[in-house]
Amino acid sequence: MKPLSNVLGLLAAIGLGGLISTASAQDGYPDRPISVAACYPAGGGVDRNLRMVERVAAKYLGQSLLPQYRTGGSGTVAMQYIKDAEPNGYELAICDNGGAIIAPIAQGLDLDADDFTPIVQVSFVPWIMTTRASSPYDSVDAFIEAAKASESPIAIEISDIATSDHYGWLLLLKEAGLSPDKFKWNPHGGGGPKMRAIIAGEGDFLFDDAGEISGYVDNGTLRPLAVASSSRLPQFPDVPTMRELGYDVIAGSSVAMYAPPGLSDDKVEALQAAMREIKQDPALLKAFELTLQDPDTFIVDEFEAMWRKDWSNAAELLKAALGG
Amino acid sequence: MIEDLLVAATVVFNWQTLAAISAGTIVGLMIGAIPGLSATMGMALLSPFTFFVGPLVGIPFLIGLFKGGTFGGSISAILIGTPGTAANAATLLDGYEMRKKGKAGVAMMGALNASLVGDVFGTVALIFGAPALALIAIQFGPHEFFALVLFSLTMVCYVSGRSLAKGVMAASLGVFFALIGTDPIGGTPRLSFGLRELQGGLNVIALVTGLFGITEVLIQMESYGRRRKLATSVIAVELAGVGTQLRSISKHLWTIVRSSLVGTFIGALPGIGSETSPWVAYGLAKRASKTPERFGKGTLAGVVAPEAANNAVCAAAMIPMLVFGIPGDIVTAILMSALIAQGLQPGPYLIAEHRDVIFGLFMSVLFATVALYIFGRLTMRWWIRVLTIPRPLLYSVVVAFCVVGTYSVKSSSFDLAVMFVFGVIGYVMRKLDIAIAPLLLSFVLAKILEESLRRGLVQSDGSLLAFFERPITAGILTLTALLLLTFAVLTWRRYRSGRIERSQD
Known part of the structure; x- marks a missing residue:
């Protein structure tokens, strides 16, 4: 009889587990922390911007952002991950234009603008x-x-x-x-x-x-x-632009957040509404000042249009850069 | 430095963190005291639940659990001659003999006092060692990381089982499972069989709960009917008074200090830790003793030596994990995954950029030391009773925690399937006497191993020579080669002399 009671205990335990976890079904979004896949390891610009948003996000989202590192493949590991993730609003990615646009094209991956739901450009910084x-x-x-x-x-x-x-x-x-x-x-x-x-x-x-x-x-x-910007940076007034030196180069890193494709409109709106408020947060503005970023490059509403334009230009730009 | 600690003290000194440490310690003591439930398993089961609270609540809880569990294991070792965790196996040699002589109380208090001293040594090493090491960690590029991970894996393969070959086998399996997912350099899916769930790689929490939770339950279910009932006569135990304790501490002070140093040193090496250091400390204590013949017959020195050593490991093992992101053993691997889940990636950047959190962690390790002493002393009598809990009840609860914990991380039923599959894999491995630790550790380390090797090779144009041209890398690789050679020679000698089993057993 002993083995039977062992098995019964096991079944009871599994049933209990199922009960507890389904009991936490959601009503208002978001009702649990949102994980954000960072496409590069700790340190560096993507990580820094994620931290800056994460520090103030809970105030406006009602839930915290949980940074997760899904690094590798020149940033495409995180982007592939988010493309295939469940569009439930609890999985986001943060990456720059390198991992989100340039590397997928250079690697010949089957990705394009429609494979993601763009949420916000957190910042653009020139190189x-x-x-x-x-x-x-x-x-x-x-x-x-x-x-x-x-x-x-x-x-x-x-x-x-x-x-x-x-x-x-x-x-x-x-x-x-x-x-x-x-x-x-x-x-x-x-x-x-x-x-x-x-x-x-x-x-x-x-x-x-x-x-x-x-x-x-x-x-x-x-x-x-x-x-590599159109004008000199206020914090480095003595450093010339590349254009001044005769090289017509404008380049930088556009750090942005993405959701999986097919995220429902009301969830996109919930996220973007929070982002609009985050943009005005004094703590975030202070962080932008300390890290020498321009708060005007924190863009919510026009970001989707920018994102599509970047994609349609990207192949051409990349070909131009490679000289082929 | 001191200032950082004081600031951290004010941060950590709030009721949530203190409550988390206390709760962790008490749960750890209980889990440790129950034979078959180890601190490792407790952490594996409960770490998913810490993802939903802040880092300075969740991580201190786990640290308390680790320390409590490591000491708690000595209670059952002494009282019923079954170590609560592998770290306490050495304790039972003399501890159980002391109980037979009616001196269980003296042994238990001696173990607690020794744990306290070991804890303090390990913690001091952590607080001063980690920031100092972080300064040289800037010199660690891909080549160095590759060498360091290789070194850790070599160590863990050898020390965690009886056979080097089986250890290597388990470690290779771990690397294999880690390959499933996405190529870290090219970014293309591999070994995922087109399954979306596999493209992100296997969930480490599902792996850990399966290998340590489900596996143990299966083993226990199988042996339940055959095992004799636990003796319940152990409940009447007289604990030692303060006077007796002070006398026994001062008598064995040097043994305790030496064992603490041994534990701290071994703990700080990546790859070995709580399961090895008690044996080394026990051996050294016996060799240094004027009365070595009393070891194994119930001398207090044989209890305090391993207990000081295994608790010193707790804090010291966090050094390589925090500084390099390379966990030294399973427990720190679980701690690391809990930190990563909180968005804190261990490595040189963690100490530089999250100084507040790191020093908060240091302070919670210190508080956990105090908590262990207080709660260890106050609750010792309860755990004696815990030994009589019916097994079926206990393991049903374990399964419930495994399922809920794993599911709660990503609400993924695929992860549950992974957990049960690894429960069965772990069971088969235990049956074949293959250690599980190398599998899990190499699973955790494989990503660093692969990425650092491949990036290192890209940077040196595919030349392996670069790994020997860099002084730190060459040093670590040479050390690894020497270790392998030593292990091979030792195994050969043992084989020749017909003693296949290790002398410790």
Whole structure:
């Protein structure tokens, strides 16, 4: 008889488990924490923006955001994940234009604008070409000249293959008339690990944003060479734009949040309503100021149109950058 | 540093965190005291529930549980000669003998006092060691991470079972299961058989609850009918008075301190921890003793040595987990997945960017030490009674927790299926005497192992030589090779002398 009572106990326990978990069925959305898949590892711009939103989100959403790291594949692992996730409003992804648009195209993945529900662009930051302060290169021209003269390839640290910083480099090299094959591209898997390699002295060159480099510029570790935006940045008034130097390069990282395709309109609206309020939150604005981001690039309503336009232009842009 | 700790103390000193630590400690003591329920299993079962509270409530709860469980295991080791957890196996040698002599109370209080000292050593090492190590962690690129993970896996393969070959087998299985999901470099799905649920990879919580919860229940169900009823005569135990305790501490002070140091050191190495250090401490205590012949016959030194060592491991094992994101054992692997679920990715960035949370954790480890002493002392009598709970009732509750916990993470019934499948896999492995720990640990570490190897190779143009040109990497790899060689020689010698089983058994 003993084994029978063991089995009965087991069944009772499973029944109990089922009862408890179905009892928590939802009424108002959201009624439990929303997990957000970050497409790059801890450290770096995507992680930073996620943190900034996450810190204030609970106040407006009524539930907290739970950052999860689904890294790899130049950011496409998180995007693939969210494309296939249940559109229940409890799964979101955060990634930049590199992982969301450029890498899927470069990798030939079967993705396009309709495979996601765009929610919000949290920020757009222009790239700043940066080198270690101890390196002999003090200008973009010095770097270009050295690359032209050099026999062996010059190493460049990038987040990953076909990420938005890699893309920025390709645009610059095209403008300078240099082949990407003359360089050694070191992919690190994300902005955090990329910066680590620079700080540890393993590499010399990177594209990163003002928020990531400013601390290291202040303490004399890094030296900014040029900004890939249309005008100089207020926090680095002495750093020229690439256009001023004769290279027509505008490039940066657009960090945005996405939901799975088919998320119901009322849930999209609930999320976007919260985002509109988050945009006005004093704590978020303070965080934008500290990380040298422009609060005007926090865009809710026009983001979907921007997202579609970026996708329709992307293939062409990428081809142009690769020179093919 | 000190300032950080003081700030953290004010953060942690609120009723939720203190209640979480206390509750964790009490649950841990109970789980530890029940033979068959280990601290590891308790953490596996309860960690999903911590995802829904803040990091400084959920994680302190788990830390309390870890410490309570590690000590709690000594109660059943001493009283009924069955260690509550593998970490207390060494304790029973002398602890059970002491009980036979009617000195169970002295043994239990000695174990508690030794645990306290071990705890303090481990915690101090954690608080000062982790931030210091984080400073050099900036030098750790993909090559270094690859070497470090390889080192940990080599260690865990050897120490967690009786056979190196079986350990390697289990670890390889873990790597295989970790490959299911999405290629971390190319971003394409692999081994997912077109199933959407598999593209995100297997859920680590489902794996842990299956391997440690369901497996144990299956084992217990099978052996229930055959096992003799627990002796209920153990309930009358006289605990030692303060005077006796102080005398026994001062008599064994050096043994306790040495064992604490051993536990701290072994705990801080990635790959080995609570199951190894008590044996090492016991062996050292015996060797250093003037009366080694009394070991195994009921000497208090044989109780305090392993207990100080296994509790010192608790905090020290968090060092490699927090600094490098490389858990040293299953318990820290579970702690790490709980941290990640809270959005806190262990690694060099965690200490730099979430200093508040990290020092909050340090403070909760300290508070857990105090809580363990207080609750360990106050509730010791209850756990003696816990030993008499009917098994069917107990394991039904365990299954309920497994199911609810796993389901609550993602509300996915697929995860439940994964959990039961791994429950069966774990059962088969236990039957074949293959250790489960290497499987789970290599599952957790495989992503770092693969990604660091492949990125390292990309950075060095496919040349393996780069792994030996970097000093830290070369050092760790050489150490790993030497360890493997040593293990191989030891196994060969044992084989030659006809003693296949390890001397500890």
